[in-house]
Structure formats: structure tokens, C-alpha cells
Amino acid sequence: MLIDTTLREGAQLFGAYFNVETRKRIADGLIEMGVDEIEMGWVGQEGIHEFAGYLSRAANGTHLSVWSPCREKDILAAAELPVDRINIGVPVSDLHIEKRLDTDRQSMLRKLAAAIHTAREAGFKYISVGLEDISRADPDFSMSMALHAEVCGASRVRLSDSLGQLTPLAMAELVARFRSRIKIDIAVHCHDDFGMATANSVTALDSGADYADVSVMGIGERSGIAATEELVAHLSIRGGRDSYSTEVLKDVCLFVSSAARVPVSRTKAVVGTDIFACESGLHTHALSKLPELFEPYNPESVGTSRKVAVGGKSGRAAVRSALSECGVDSAGADIASLTEAVRQLSCRLSRPLTRSELIRLSSGEVLS
Structure with a gap:
């Protein structure tokens, strides 16, 4: 299943600024496309309350989530939004834990437990924990974080290849390892720094992952992540998933292309003007x-x-x-x-x- 994060990861693209009306149009396209979940933005994002109100009325069964850092005040702020899911980001690589957050592994385990407790007390029924920079993390520690999240009441762990380091074979091994140890949902967030994002996402789903993050045109930080249109087309046409609508892909991509000022290559897979x-x-x-x-x-x-x-x-x-x-x-x-x-x-x-x-x-x- 697909978590579209154009409005969170995609909005982090350098130079991209989506006003509320633009976000509404993108969301409408995503709903028509049939994505399973829309990550509608992040806590504190400008216009998030107005947009969340609109999207909660338009969702038509699509799950809505918001991203939050692993902090109590942000989780409580997220609980004020009309969303049914929260995605809490937590780094698992020592590089981020020690150099960025100036803390240690045990502190991160305690912080994660507190965050999940806060989210549950705030009323969230579905709590997703994003294990950031997992491809550079110690495998045993990242597994400990996932198991800890499950025990504390998380509904999903999101394995984030934050710098696009993995290959499809490595992704298959990663997902299989987590699938063998945890019973809650598994998602992947694949960056495209080496052009592997879509392939890694497809491989993850084939290897037992329940969700994959995507973004229209693949836009996001640096070279972006897996492209919504590519995953939707693959799952619908090759995988027989009739819940997705491929006919609207080109129109949505053209709109996002204009809004983000990212031109569509004429040979772009699925939506390029010259692919046929x-x-x-x-x-x-x-x-x-x-x-x-x-x-x-x-x-x-x-x-x-x-x-x-x-x-x-x-x-x-x-x-x-x-x-x-x-x-x-x-x-x-x-x-x-x-x-x-x-x-x-x-x-x-x-x-x-x-x-x-x-x-x-x-x-x-x-x-x-």
C-alpha cells in the first residue's frame, strides 16, 4: 500500500512552496488516484490547520497522517489536527544520535517509549515510528528500536533509507529481517540518491513490507524519493491492484511539476510526453x-x-x-x-x- 508524502517530503524540496490552495489540489488528485494514506504535512507547518480541516472532509476513506518529531509538545499539537495517524520520526544511526542530538542509545529508547505513550494518551489509535537513517545504523540497535516500538504500542515502523544507500537486494534482506521479528506493519521510505528509490520500494513490498512512501514526481529532499506515479502504475498495471487509478497520473504530475517548478522530462517513466x-x-x-x-x-x-x-x-x-x-x-x-x-x-x-x-x-x- 502507498503512503503519499508529496505534502510533507515533497514540500521539503529546495525552492518548493505550496500554499494551502495548491495543497488542496494536490490532495484531491491523490484521493482520486486512490493512494492509501496521505501524509499531509508536518506539525507547525504554515496553514496546516486549515488544510487539515479541508482534507478531513475530502478524504473519502483515505487515511490521513501528520509527521512529528519525537517530542511531546509536537505530538500533542498533532493531536489537535483531524487526522487518524501520526508518524513520529526517530533517528537510529549513531551518527545522528550522537552528533545531531548529542545523546545516546538508551536515551533514545526511553524517548521513544515516552513519545508513543504521549501519542496514545492523546488519542491516536495508529502510531507509526520512522526509524531514520536505518541503512547506516547498527542492525541490532535498529531492531531493538523496532521491537521497543511494538511493545510500547506502535502500529507501524517505517524503515527510512534516508540517504538512498540501499540496493534492491539489500532492501529485500532488510525487510525480511524485520518481517521475521515484528508483527506490526512495516513501511519503507526510500530516497533516490543513487536512482534506486522506486526499485527499492517495489522490492520492499514484494519482500513483505506493508507500505511504501511515495511522492509525486519523486520530489523531496535532494534527489527525492520513490515516485508516486511509478508505484501506482506498477501496482495497478503489473500487480493488478484495481484500487489505484492510473488515468489521472499525468494531470497530477503536470500540476505538481508546475507548482514545484520541476520540469517533466519527455522520457519520464509513466508520464513523459514521448514515452510512446x-x-x-x-x-x-x-x-x-x-x-x-x-x-x-x-x-x-x-x-x-x-x-x-x-x-x-x-x-x-x-x-x-x-x-x-x-x-x-x-x-x-x-x-x-x-x-x-x-x-x-x-x-x-x-x-x-x-x-x-x-x-x-x-x-x-x-x-x-
Whole structure:
């Protein structure tokens, strides 16, 4: 299941500022998409009360959570929000415990117990504990923290690869180790510093994790985390999860792209404008026969469309097929000569040809 944290992790992206109205639009898209939980922000975030009120009315069954540091006053502040879950962050690596917090392991165990107690007393029925920087933590201590969280009444532990250090094989081992020892839910939070976030998240879910954190366009600190659109598409199309809606992915990504000022690469997985564009002779000819030969899924399933053009990489079959699509009868035409003209013009222009240019070339017009 997916925890979308665009409004918390994503909002921490350098230079990204989402006002309340922008957050509402993003949340509406996430709800329509069918994510299982929305981490709506952090305690003390500007406009959090107004936004939480709106989201609690719009949620339509989606779980709502808020992030809080491991401090009593923040947990109590979180309890004033209309959310049903709290995500408490606690570092488990000695580097953070000693150098950032200037404390020790035993103190962190006591602090965690106190935080969970406070959350329970404040009325939270579902308490998630994020074990931060777990990939650089001592394995025995991080397991002790997870077991301690379970005994104290936590509902979930979130294994946070805070600096994107893990590979899929290492992630599988990590999840399997925790799954064998704890009975509460397991989530993962995978950063993308080495481009592994989506792969690590998919692997974690396949290895026994119950939840994976995601963010639209993968935005977040540094290079971000696993991308919502990639996990939704994978789980829906490959995994058969019909609770997720893939048709809205592109619109949501385009809106977040504009709001965060992060351009969408034309080859971006799932939502790029050119992921179903083709001009290669072999591929275009095959697509005209059977799209499944070179398409992993139907373009319409992710809100986009196929784009086929002729150019410097096209062969005669592709040119003939393109003419047919343009309504031009190619019977008796010198396809070999026309194909050469197409290739030459495309190379001069450094791009595929438009429909108009192909039709004009086929009529014998000389284009420069």
C-alpha cells in the first residue's frame, strides 16, 4: 500500500512552496488516484490547520497522517489536527544520535517509549515510528528500536533509507529481517540518491513490507524519493491492484511539476510526453501490426497517447504506413525515393517530420 508524502517530503524540496490552495489540489488528485494514506504535512507547518480541516472532509476513506518529531509538545499539537495517524520520526544511526542530538542509545529508547505513550494518551489509535537513517545504523540497535516500538504500542515502523544507500537486494534482506521479528506493519521510505528509490520500494513490498512512501514526481529532499506515479502504475498495471487509478497520473504530475517548478522530462517513466513516441523503422512497423510488441502497457491507461512519426530512422514500411494514416494512397508511389527524401529532410531539420511535411513531400514538393 502507498503512503503519499508529496505534502510533507515533497514540500521539503529546495525552492518548493505550496500554499494551502495548491495543497488542496494536490490532495484531491491523490484521493482520486486512490493512494492509501496521505501524509499531509508536518506539525507547525504554515496553514496546516486549515488544510487539515479541508482534507478531513475530502478524504473519502483515505487515511490521513501528520509527521512529528519525537517530542511531546509536537505530538500533542498533532493531536489537535483531524487526522487518524501520526508518524513520529526517530533517528537510529549513531551518527545522528550522537552528533545531531548529542545523546545516546538508551536515551533514545526511553524517548521513544515516552513519545508513543504521549501519542496514545492523546488519542491516536495508529502510531507509526520512522526509524531514520536505518541503512547506516547498527542492525541490532535498529531492531531493538523496532521491537521497543511494538511493545510500547506502535502500529507501524517505517524503515527510512534516508540517504538512498540501499540496493534492491539489500532492501529485500532488510525487510525480511524485520518481517521475521515484528508483527506490526512495516513501511519503507526510500530516497533516490543513487536512482534506486522506486526499485527499492517495489522490492520492499514484494519482500513483505506493508507500505511504501511515495511522492509525486519523486520530489523531496535532494534527489527525492520513490515516485508516486511509478508505484501506482506498477501496482495497478503489473500487480493488478484495481484500487489505484492510473488515468489521472499525468494531470497530477503536470500540476505538481508546475507548482514545484520541476520540469517533466519527455522520457519520464509513466508520464513523459514521448514515452510512446516512435520513429525507428523496425519499431514503427511492428507497432502498426501489434502495439504490444513494443509497448509495456496501453498509452491511454496512463492518460497519454501514442505518437508515431517518420524521420531519419524510418524505413519504407514505416513511410507507407504513415501515408496511409494521413489518408494518402501510396499505390504506385516510389516509396524508396520518398523514404530517402524523408530521411534527408529529417536529418537537415534534426527532428521527425510533421504530417503536413510528409504529405507535401509525397506530392512531389521540394522542401528545404
